[in-house]
Amino acid sequence: MIRNITNVRGIKCWGAHTGVKSMRRDLAILYSEVPAKVSATFTQNLVVAEPIKLTKKHLDETNNVAQAIICNSGNANAVTGKQGEEGALAMAEAAAKEFNIDTNKVMVASTGIIGKAFPTEEVVEGIKENVKKISENSRAGSFAANAILTTDTFAKEGFVEFQIDGNTINIGGIAKGSGMIHPNMATMLAFAFTDLNIDQKLLDKAFKEAVDDSFNMITVDGDTSTNDMASIMANGLADNEMITSASDPHYQTFKEKLHELMTYLAKLIISDGEGASKFIEYRLNGAKSKEEARKMIRVVSDSSLVKTAMFGRDPNWGRVLAAMGRSGIAFDPDKVDLWLGNENEEVKMLEQGRPLEFDMNLVKRILKQSEIIIQMKLREGRASAIGWGTDLTTDYVMFNSMYTT
Secondary structure (H helix, E strand, O other), X not given: OOOOHHHOOOEEEEEEOOOOOXXXXXXXXXXXXXXXXXXXXXXXXXXXXXXXXHHHHHHHHHOOEEEXXXXXXXXXXXXXXXXXXXXXXXXXXXXXXXXXXXXXXXXXXXXXXXXXXXXXXXXXXXXXXXXXXXXXXXXXXHHHHHHOOOOOOOOEEEEEEEEEOOEEEEEEEEEXXXXXXXXXXXXXXXXXXXXXXXXXXXXXXXXXXXXXXXXXHEEOOOOOOOOOEEEEEEOOOOOOOOEOOOOOHHHHHHHHHHHHHHHHHHHHHHHOOOOOOOEEEXXXXXXXXXXXXXXXXXXXXXXXXXXHHHHOOOOOHHHHHHHHHOOOOOOOHHHOEEEEEXXXXXXXXXXXXXXXXXXXXXXXXXXOOOEEEEEEEOOOOXXXXXXXXXXXXXXXXXXXXXXXX
Protein backbone atom coordinates (compact mmCIF):
# COMPACT_ATOMS: atom_id res chain seq x y z
CA MET A 1 0.00 0.00 0.00
CA ILE A 2 1.36 3.40 -1.00
CA ARG A 3 2.20 5.83 1.79
CA ASN A 4 1.19 9.39 1.10
CA ILE A 5 -0.40 12.45 2.71
CA THR A 6 -3.06 10.29 4.37
CA ASN A 7 -0.34 8.69 6.50
CA VAL A 8 0.10 12.03 8.26
CA ARG A 9 -1.95 11.94 11.46
CA GLY A 10 -5.24 13.80 11.17
CA ILE A 11 -5.10 14.36 7.39
CA LYS A 12 -8.07 13.28 5.31
CA CYS A 13 -8.74 14.06 1.68
CA TRP A 14 -10.58 13.25 -1.51
CA GLY A 15 -10.35 13.89 -5.23
CA ALA A 16 -13.56 14.25 -7.22
CA HIS A 17 -14.88 14.91 -10.72
CA THR A 18 -17.23 17.90 -10.86
CA GLY A 19 -17.45 18.38 -14.61
CA VAL A 20 -15.05 21.29 -14.97
CA LYS A 21 -12.83 18.86 -16.86
CA SER A 22 -14.52 16.44 -19.23
CA MET A 23 -13.14 13.17 -17.88
CA ARG A 24 -10.56 13.50 -15.11
CA ARG A 25 -10.87 14.39 -11.44
CA ASP A 26 -10.84 18.15 -10.99
CA LEU A 27 -11.46 18.91 -7.30
CA ALA A 28 -9.09 18.15 -4.42
CA ILE A 29 -10.28 18.42 -0.82
CA LEU A 30 -7.56 18.33 1.85
CA TYR A 31 -8.45 18.54 5.53
CA SER A 32 -6.75 18.47 8.92
CA GLU A 33 -8.83 17.30 11.89
CA VAL A 34 -7.33 20.14 13.94
CA PRO A 35 -6.14 23.64 12.98
CA ALA A 36 -2.60 23.60 11.65
CA LYS A 37 0.27 26.05 11.41
CA VAL A 38 0.96 27.04 7.81
CA SER A 39 3.96 28.21 5.89
CA ALA A 40 3.40 29.16 2.26
CA THR A 41 5.07 30.80 -0.71
CA PHE A 42 3.30 32.23 -3.74
CA THR A 43 3.90 33.31 -7.32
CA GLN A 44 5.99 36.40 -7.95
CA ASN A 45 4.00 37.15 -11.09
CA LEU A 46 2.28 40.54 -10.85
CA VAL A 47 -0.80 38.98 -12.45
CA VAL A 48 -2.19 37.00 -9.52
CA ALA A 49 -5.14 34.59 -9.60
CA GLU A 50 -8.13 35.20 -7.31
CA PRO A 51 -7.58 32.12 -5.10
CA ILE A 52 -4.02 33.23 -4.34
CA LYS A 53 -5.27 36.68 -3.29
CA LEU A 54 -7.88 35.12 -1.01
CA THR A 55 -5.52 32.58 0.52
CA LYS A 56 -2.99 35.30 1.36
CA LYS A 57 -5.78 37.32 2.97
CA HIS A 58 -6.96 34.34 5.03
CA LEU A 59 -3.47 33.53 6.27
CA ASP A 60 -2.97 37.16 7.28
CA GLU A 61 -6.26 37.10 9.22
CA THR A 62 -5.52 33.83 11.05
CA ASN A 63 -1.82 34.50 11.66
CA ASN A 64 -0.90 31.56 9.40
CA VAL A 65 -3.38 28.97 10.66
CA ALA A 66 -5.58 26.85 8.41
CA GLN A 67 -7.53 23.61 8.51
CA ALA A 68 -8.46 22.87 4.89
CA ILE A 69 -7.28 23.32 1.31
CA ILE A 70 -9.67 23.26 -1.63
CA CYS A 71 -8.12 23.12 -5.11
CA ASN A 72 -9.88 22.90 -8.45
CA SER A 73 -8.22 22.14 -11.78
CA GLY A 74 -9.30 22.94 -15.31
CA ASN A 75 -9.89 26.64 -14.66
CA ALA A 76 -7.23 28.97 -13.23
CA ASN A 77 -9.69 31.61 -11.96
CA ALA A 78 -7.17 34.22 -13.10
CA VAL A 79 -8.01 37.50 -14.85
CA THR A 80 -11.67 36.84 -13.99
CA GLY A 81 -12.47 40.08 -12.12
CA LYS A 82 -15.30 40.32 -9.62
CA GLN A 83 -16.88 37.07 -10.81
CA GLY A 84 -13.68 35.16 -10.09
CA GLU A 85 -13.20 36.89 -6.75
CA GLU A 86 -16.69 35.83 -5.70
CA GLY A 87 -16.04 32.32 -6.99
CA ALA A 88 -12.91 31.88 -4.88
CA LEU A 89 -14.74 33.10 -1.79
CA ALA A 90 -17.67 30.79 -2.56
CA MET A 91 -15.25 27.84 -2.58
CA ALA A 92 -13.95 28.76 0.86
CA GLU A 93 -17.40 29.45 2.28
CA ALA A 94 -18.83 26.17 0.99
CA ALA A 95 -15.97 24.15 2.49
CA ALA A 96 -16.12 26.05 5.79
CA LYS A 97 -19.83 25.34 6.10
CA GLU A 98 -19.40 21.63 5.37
CA PHE A 99 -16.48 21.30 7.79
CA ASN A 100 -18.03 23.64 10.38
CA ILE A 101 -14.91 25.79 10.56
CA ASP A 102 -14.19 29.49 10.00
CA THR A 103 -14.08 30.56 6.37
CA ASN A 104 -10.66 32.13 6.81
CA LYS A 105 -9.25 28.75 7.88
CA VAL A 106 -9.79 27.50 4.33
CA MET A 107 -7.03 27.95 1.74
CA VAL A 108 -8.10 27.85 -1.90
CA ALA A 109 -6.15 27.19 -5.09
CA SER A 110 -6.95 26.80 -8.78
CA THR A 111 -5.07 25.68 -11.88
CA GLY A 112 -5.97 25.57 -15.55
CA ILE A 113 -6.80 27.96 -18.36
CA ILE A 114 -6.42 31.69 -17.63
CA GLY A 115 -9.13 34.20 -18.49
CA LYS A 116 -12.14 31.88 -18.60
CA ALA A 117 -15.17 32.65 -16.41
CA PHE A 118 -14.90 30.63 -13.20
CA PRO A 119 -17.44 27.75 -12.99
CA THR A 120 -18.51 28.63 -9.44
CA GLU A 121 -21.69 26.57 -9.41
CA GLU A 122 -20.02 23.33 -10.50
CA VAL A 123 -17.11 23.72 -8.08
CA VAL A 124 -19.30 24.66 -5.09
CA GLU A 125 -21.69 21.77 -5.76
CA GLY A 126 -18.69 19.49 -6.00
CA ILE A 127 -17.48 20.65 -2.59
CA LYS A 128 -20.89 20.10 -1.01
CA GLU A 129 -21.22 16.62 -2.49
CA ASN A 130 -17.72 15.37 -1.77
CA VAL A 131 -16.67 16.71 1.64
CA LYS A 132 -18.47 13.77 3.22
CA LYS A 133 -16.27 11.38 1.21
CA ILE A 134 -12.94 12.50 2.69
CA SER A 135 -10.90 9.60 3.99
CA GLU A 136 -7.55 8.68 5.51
CA ASN A 137 -7.30 5.78 3.06
CA SER A 138 -4.23 6.04 0.81
CA ARG A 139 -6.47 5.80 -2.26
CA ALA A 140 -8.07 9.08 -1.20
CA GLY A 141 -4.62 10.69 -1.11
CA SER A 142 -3.91 9.51 -4.63
CA PHE A 143 -7.32 10.74 -5.79
CA ALA A 144 -6.45 14.20 -4.45
CA ALA A 145 -3.04 14.10 -6.15
CA ASN A 146 -4.74 13.31 -9.47
CA ALA A 147 -7.40 15.99 -9.01
CA ILE A 148 -4.90 18.88 -9.11
CA LEU A 149 -3.33 17.87 -12.45
CA THR A 150 -3.69 19.77 -15.73
CA THR A 151 -1.26 18.88 -18.52
CA ASP A 152 0.63 16.51 -16.21
CA THR A 153 0.89 12.93 -17.35
CA PHE A 154 1.08 11.40 -13.87
CA ALA A 155 0.29 12.23 -10.24
CA LYS A 156 3.14 13.43 -8.04
CA GLU A 157 3.13 12.14 -4.46
CA GLY A 158 5.83 11.79 -1.84
CA PHE A 159 6.23 10.67 1.76
CA VAL A 160 9.06 10.59 4.32
CA GLU A 161 9.25 9.84 8.03
CA PHE A 162 11.69 10.09 10.91
CA GLN A 163 11.82 9.43 14.63
CA ILE A 164 11.77 11.74 17.64
CA ASP A 165 12.31 9.87 20.91
CA GLY A 166 10.64 6.76 19.49
CA ASN A 167 7.75 8.72 18.03
CA THR A 168 7.28 8.57 14.25
CA ILE A 169 6.97 11.94 12.51
CA ASN A 170 5.31 11.88 9.09
CA ILE A 171 5.63 14.31 6.18
CA GLY A 172 3.66 13.85 2.97
CA GLY A 173 3.11 15.97 -0.10
CA ILE A 174 1.47 16.22 -3.50
CA ALA A 175 2.38 18.48 -6.40
CA LYS A 176 1.48 19.36 -9.95
CA GLY A 177 3.33 21.02 -12.78
CA SER A 178 4.62 20.27 -16.24
CA GLY A 179 4.54 23.65 -17.98
CA MET A 180 4.83 27.34 -17.03
CA ILE A 181 7.65 26.26 -14.75
CA HIS A 182 10.38 28.75 -13.86
CA PRO A 183 12.34 29.20 -10.63
CA ASN A 184 10.65 32.21 -9.13
CA MET A 185 8.58 30.73 -6.32
CA ALA A 186 6.40 29.01 -6.59
CA THR A 187 6.26 27.76 -10.21
CA MET A 188 3.59 25.10 -9.58
CA LEU A 189 1.24 23.81 -6.91
CA ALA A 190 2.54 21.80 -3.98
CA PHE A 191 0.74 20.90 -0.76
CA ALA A 192 2.71 19.29 2.07
CA PHE A 193 1.50 18.10 5.47
CA THR A 194 3.22 17.01 8.67
CA ASP A 195 2.09 15.97 12.12
CA LEU A 196 5.19 17.49 13.71
CA ASN A 197 4.74 19.90 16.62
CA ILE A 198 7.00 22.84 15.73
CA ASP A 199 7.26 26.58 16.35
CA GLN A 200 5.78 28.72 13.56
CA LYS A 201 8.98 30.67 12.86
CA LEU A 202 11.01 27.48 12.58
CA LEU A 203 8.40 25.95 10.26
CA ASP A 204 8.70 29.04 8.04
CA LYS A 205 12.49 28.88 8.08
CA ALA A 206 12.67 25.19 7.21
CA PHE A 207 10.00 25.37 4.52
CA LYS A 208 11.36 28.40 2.73
CA GLU A 209 14.90 27.02 2.76
CA ALA A 210 13.60 23.75 1.32
CA VAL A 211 11.66 25.63 -1.37
CA ASP A 212 14.77 27.60 -2.35
CA ASP A 213 16.74 24.37 -2.86
CA SER A 214 13.97 22.47 -4.65
CA PHE A 215 11.04 24.18 -6.39
CA ASN A 216 13.05 27.36 -6.90
CA MET A 217 15.77 25.39 -8.70
CA ILE A 218 13.66 23.88 -11.48
CA THR A 219 12.76 25.22 -14.91
CA VAL A 220 10.85 23.85 -17.89
CA ASP A 221 10.05 26.82 -20.07
CA GLY A 222 10.96 30.06 -18.32
CA ASP A 223 7.37 31.08 -17.55
CA THR A 224 5.90 31.79 -14.13
CA SER A 225 2.22 31.04 -13.65
CA THR A 226 -0.39 33.32 -12.10
CA ASN A 227 -1.50 30.58 -9.68
CA ASP A 228 1.70 29.24 -8.17
CA MET A 229 1.63 28.18 -4.56
CA ALA A 230 3.52 25.86 -2.25
CA SER A 231 2.48 25.28 1.35
CA ILE A 232 2.95 23.07 4.35
CA MET A 233 0.47 22.47 7.18
CA ALA A 234 1.82 21.25 10.53
CA ASN A 235 -0.97 20.06 12.84
CA GLY A 236 1.17 18.86 15.77
CA LEU A 237 -0.71 15.56 16.18
CA ALA A 238 2.52 13.59 16.56
CA ASP A 239 2.43 15.08 20.07
CA ASN A 240 6.21 15.45 20.28
CA GLU A 241 7.67 18.10 22.52
CA MET A 242 7.46 21.31 20.47
CA ILE A 243 10.60 22.12 18.52
CA THR A 244 11.49 25.69 19.47
CA SER A 245 15.18 26.01 18.65
CA ALA A 246 17.09 25.85 15.38
CA SER A 247 19.92 24.18 17.29
CA ASP A 248 17.67 21.27 18.30
CA PRO A 249 18.97 18.16 16.47
CA HIS A 250 15.35 17.15 15.77
CA TYR A 251 14.92 20.42 13.86
CA GLN A 252 17.92 19.57 11.72
CA THR A 253 16.46 16.14 10.99
CA PHE A 254 13.12 17.71 10.05
CA LYS A 255 14.89 20.14 7.70
CA GLU A 256 16.75 17.29 6.02
CA LYS A 257 13.62 15.17 5.58
CA LEU A 258 11.55 18.10 4.33
CA HIS A 259 14.32 18.95 1.86
CA GLU A 260 14.32 15.31 0.72
CA LEU A 261 10.56 15.33 0.11
CA MET A 262 10.50 18.69 -1.68
CA THR A 263 13.44 17.77 -3.90
CA TYR A 264 11.74 14.51 -4.81
CA LEU A 265 8.53 16.32 -5.81
CA ALA A 266 10.47 18.99 -7.73
CA LYS A 267 12.32 16.33 -9.73
CA LEU A 268 9.01 14.60 -10.51
CA ILE A 269 7.75 17.88 -11.95
CA ILE A 270 10.81 18.20 -14.19
CA SER A 271 10.55 14.58 -15.31
CA ASP A 272 7.00 15.40 -16.49
CA GLY A 273 7.92 18.62 -18.32
CA GLU A 274 5.67 19.31 -21.29
CA GLY A 275 7.11 17.59 -24.35
CA ALA A 276 10.45 17.03 -22.63
CA SER A 277 12.69 14.16 -23.69
CA LYS A 278 15.53 14.79 -21.25
CA PHE A 279 15.90 15.37 -17.52
CA ILE A 280 18.96 17.57 -16.96
CA GLU A 281 20.71 18.06 -13.62
CA TYR A 282 22.99 21.08 -13.27
CA ARG A 283 25.74 20.98 -10.64
CA LEU A 284 27.87 24.01 -9.87
CA ASN A 285 30.63 24.34 -7.30
CA GLY A 286 33.38 26.78 -6.50
CA ALA A 287 31.07 29.83 -6.34
CA LYS A 288 31.53 32.72 -3.93
CA SER A 289 28.11 32.16 -2.33
CA LYS A 290 25.22 29.75 -2.55
CA GLU A 291 22.94 32.47 -3.90
CA GLU A 292 25.39 33.21 -6.71
CA ALA A 293 25.60 29.49 -7.48
CA ARG A 294 21.80 29.24 -7.59
CA LYS A 295 21.48 32.30 -9.81
CA MET A 296 24.00 31.00 -12.33
CA ILE A 297 22.31 27.60 -12.51
CA ARG A 298 18.94 29.27 -13.09
CA VAL A 299 20.31 31.20 -16.07
CA VAL A 300 22.06 28.19 -17.60
CA SER A 301 19.14 25.82 -17.07
CA ASP A 302 16.74 28.34 -18.61
CA SER A 303 18.87 28.99 -21.72
CA SER A 304 16.95 28.08 -24.88
CA LEU A 305 20.25 27.41 -26.64
CA VAL A 306 21.42 25.00 -23.94
CA LYS A 307 18.03 23.28 -23.95
CA THR A 308 17.92 22.87 -27.72
CA ALA A 309 21.51 21.58 -27.78
CA MET A 310 20.53 18.87 -25.32
CA PHE A 311 17.46 18.01 -27.42
CA GLY A 312 19.61 17.78 -30.55
CA ARG A 313 22.30 15.74 -28.76
CA ASP A 314 24.79 18.48 -29.61
CA PRO A 315 27.81 18.69 -27.24
CA ASN A 316 27.94 22.47 -27.66
CA TRP A 317 29.51 23.32 -24.32
CA GLY A 318 30.10 26.89 -25.56
CA ARG A 319 26.39 27.59 -25.02
CA VAL A 320 26.74 26.61 -21.36
CA LEU A 321 29.73 28.90 -20.90
CA ALA A 322 27.96 31.75 -22.71
CA ALA A 323 24.91 31.40 -20.43
CA MET A 324 27.21 31.43 -17.40
CA GLY A 325 28.75 34.64 -18.71
CA ARG A 326 25.42 36.48 -18.92
CA SER A 327 24.23 35.36 -15.49
CA GLY A 328 25.31 38.60 -13.83
CA ILE A 329 27.72 36.69 -11.58
CA ALA A 330 31.37 37.78 -11.66
CA PHE A 331 33.83 34.96 -12.37
CA ASP A 332 37.03 34.32 -14.29
CA PRO A 333 36.29 32.26 -17.45
CA ASP A 334 39.93 31.14 -17.51
CA LYS A 335 39.35 29.18 -14.29
CA VAL A 336 36.25 27.28 -15.39
CA ASP A 337 36.00 23.49 -15.70
CA LEU A 338 33.03 21.88 -17.46
CA TRP A 339 31.77 18.31 -17.78
CA LEU A 340 28.94 16.54 -19.62
CA GLY A 341 27.83 13.16 -18.32
CA ASN A 342 25.38 11.02 -16.41
CA GLU A 343 25.49 8.97 -13.22
CA ASN A 344 27.74 6.34 -14.83
CA GLU A 345 30.21 8.27 -16.98
CA GLU A 346 31.34 11.80 -17.74
CA VAL A 347 33.51 13.70 -20.19
CA LYS A 348 35.53 16.76 -19.28
CA MET A 349 35.04 19.36 -22.02
CA LEU A 350 36.83 22.36 -20.54
CA GLU A 351 39.69 22.70 -18.03
CA GLN A 352 40.61 26.09 -16.57
CA GLY A 353 39.06 27.79 -19.58
CA ARG A 354 40.83 25.61 -22.17
CA PRO A 355 38.92 23.26 -24.52
CA LEU A 356 39.93 19.61 -24.24
CA GLU A 357 40.00 16.86 -26.81
CA PHE A 358 37.22 14.36 -26.16
CA ASP A 359 35.74 11.15 -27.52
CA MET A 360 32.83 12.32 -29.68
CA ASN A 361 31.28 8.85 -29.78
CA LEU A 362 31.24 8.69 -25.98
CA VAL A 363 29.67 12.14 -25.74
CA LYS A 364 27.01 11.24 -28.30
CA ARG A 365 26.22 8.10 -26.34
CA ILE A 366 25.81 10.16 -23.17
CA LEU A 367 23.58 12.70 -24.89
CA LYS A 368 21.30 9.94 -26.22
CA GLN A 369 20.31 9.16 -22.64
CA SER A 370 17.17 10.59 -21.06
CA GLU A 371 19.09 11.84 -18.00
CA ILE A 372 22.08 14.16 -18.36
CA ILE A 373 24.34 15.90 -15.85
CA ILE A 374 26.11 19.19 -16.63
CA GLN A 375 28.82 20.08 -14.09
CA MET A 376 30.47 23.49 -13.76
CA LYS A 377 33.41 24.48 -11.54
CA LEU A 378 34.29 28.16 -11.03
CA ARG A 379 37.23 28.18 -8.56
CA GLU A 380 35.94 31.42 -7.01
CA GLY A 381 34.91 30.07 -3.60
CA ARG A 382 33.43 27.04 -1.85
CA ALA A 383 29.70 27.42 -2.39
CA SER A 384 27.70 25.02 -4.52
CA ALA A 385 24.16 24.43 -5.79
CA ILE A 386 22.12 21.94 -7.79
CA GLY A 387 19.25 22.62 -10.17
CA TRP A 388 17.11 20.72 -12.65
CA GLY A 389 15.67 21.40 -16.07
CA THR A 390 14.52 19.89 -19.35
CA ASP A 391 15.37 20.14 -23.00
CA LEU A 392 13.24 22.20 -25.38
CA THR A 393 11.55 19.98 -27.93
CA THR A 394 9.39 20.31 -31.03
CA ASP A 395 6.67 18.49 -29.07
CA TYR A 396 6.68 21.30 -26.49
CA VAL A 397 6.26 23.92 -29.22
CA MET A 398 3.42 22.02 -30.89
CA PHE A 399 1.58 21.37 -27.62
CA ASN A 400 1.72 24.97 -26.43
CA SER A 401 0.79 26.40 -29.82
CA MET A 402 -2.62 24.73 -29.50
CA TYR A 403 -3.27 24.77 -25.72
CA THR A 404 -6.79 26.25 -25.83
CA THR A 405 -7.82 24.89 -29.23
